[in-house]
Amino acid sequence: MLPSEEAVDLVRLVRRIAADELVPRAAASEAAGEFPREVFRTLGRTGLLGLPYPEEYGGGGLSYEVYLQVLEEIGSVWASVGVGVSVHALSCFGLVTRGTDEQRTRWLPDMLGGELLGAYCLSEPHAGSDPAAMTTTARLVGDEYVISGAKAWTTHGGEADFYKVMARTSESPGGRDGISCFLVPGDATGLAADRPEDKMGLTGSTTATMRFDGVRVPVERRLGGEGEGLRIALAGLDSGRLGIAAVATGLAQGALDAAVAYAQQRTTFGRRIIDHQGLGFLLADMEAAVASARATTLHAARLKDAGLPFSREASVAKLVATDHAMKVTTDAVQVLGGAGYTKDFPVERYMREAKVMQIFEGTNQIQRLVIARGLDTTDQGSVVSRPATS
Structure with missing residues (x-):
């Protein structure tokens, strides 16, 4: 299948943006371990953070095939930013696919426009490749969930404006059907980031364990039904x-x-x-x-x-x-x-x-x-x- 003229033009545009905006900053930011938050705002305002998502919510409405070519262009000059764009898209996925119309209308425009940068919290220190073994809990108290636990290896940890969090809402440890999904604001009381990991590479991409110490999240921030999180x-x-x-x-x-x-x-x-x-x-x-x-x-x-x-x-x-x-x-x-x-x-x-x-x-x-x-x-x-x- 030949790419459309629109797709070719977009990839060329991203290549120019990468050369003009990313290349001059990449080496210095990586050497200093600086998180390039303003770069994500620039990409968002250019429309590059929401390419595969619906136009009605501020996305680009484009195919995944085109979106991945854009990611490749970014990754070819600055992998930390490429990974960050991918993680942000992943953090929006649950809202796009399982959110209500009200939830999507309320949060997606700023998320896809780059004003709100996302992170994804699934892995735990003892449950990396086995997410069903997670122990982070979300207990329903009135019209709020109280989340307690820790999430490891969080890209954008401590820098994100919102966290897509999987937590256990049932009492059956190890059960796949007892996990639910939440959108947690980055400034929620009781939410804190550990010192960022001192990594071999991707030093411009902050990675940290996130601590949830009785974080209260309104029911309206649960995505999908209880038990559908995994x-x-x-x-x-x-x-x-x-x-x-x-x-x-x-x-x-x-x-x-x-x-x-x-x-x-x-x-x-x-x-x-x-x-x-x-x-x-x-x-x-x-x-x-x-x-x-x-x-x-x-x-x-x-x-x-x-x-x-x-x-x-x-x-x-x-x-x-x-x-x-x-x-x-x-x-x-x-x-x-x-x-x-x-x-x-x-x-x-x-x-x-x-x-x-x-x-x-x-x-x-x-x-x-x-x-x-x-x-x-x-x-x-x-x-x-x-x-x-x-």
């Missing part, structure tokens, strides 16, 4: 995995671009190093990896846009794109040699940033589990997931 969370994760796959693809593309530019300028033995077959083959493999990651990610997006099942394909995309990003960024450092190991060039940062892509939004071991289970339960004679359908 289903809302897992449905959103399929889309979130595509977001991370797109950012990882962009990160790999950025590393490849840097490696090619260096290889075209650096000379050894009287020749540009790109003209040496051994290094040329390495760059060719990097290009093939980026192209395959992009194709796999957009295939899953097209299934989603067509209203077809895409959960397994989302896991495939996340697995392929993030594993390739790790390989491509590592090879980019190798292409630059000793220079690649220094902070004078961005490829060492790209390599550090790629590692976490294999971990968050479900580790790649979890993705393999999802894929294997999908193979075991899906009619392999079906053409639904075949590329021809897109």
Whole structure:
């Protein structure tokens, strides 16, 4: 399927915004560990935070296929911002899909317009890949829920204006049907962030454990019915995995671009190093990896846009794109040699940033589990997931 003229123009616009607004700030912000809040406001006011959501609430009303290409462009120059845009979209997902008309009208315009930045609270210190084991509770007292517990690894933790929180509303620990979903304001009494994690990469993206000490949330801030929270969370994760796959693809593309530019300028033995077959083959493999990651990610997006099942394909995309990003960024450092190991060039940062892509939004071991289970339960004679359908 060829992209529309509108989509091509949008991607070109984002590429210009990335070059003019993001590139000049990325390295310094990452080195200083500064959270670029104003960048998200700029992207929101430009309309880039709500692209896949309805126009009536301030979104762009565009396909996921186009949205992921935008994410890739952002991720190719500043992964922290790309991840932040993806996480923000994930934090809006429950409201868009399960909120009432009143809830959507009240909160979505500012969320999609960038005035309110979101975060997503699912994981807990002891329950990362097993969300059903969460122990954070939400107890109904009159017309309010009282939330108590802790949520780990929260992107935008302590910086967000609202938190999409999954908490247990039943007394059955480990039960999948006893979890509900809430929108918690960032300034709620009893809500606090621990000191941000000191991370290997994505240092411009704040990650912190959020503490809920008797946080009171009105009933009107529950999304969906009681006990539907885990289903809302897992449905959103399929889309979130595509977001991370797109950012990882962009990160790999950025590393490849840097490696090619260096290889075209650096000379050894009287020749540009790109003209040496051994290094040329390495760059060719990097290009093939980026192209395959992009194709796999957009295939899953097209299934989603067509209203077809895409959960397994989302896991495939996340697995392929993030594993390739790790390989491509590592090879980019190798292409630059000793220079690649220094902070004078961005490829060492790209390599550090790629590692976490294999971990968050479900580790790649979890993705393999999802894929294997999908193979075991899906009619392999079906053409639904075949590329021809897109």
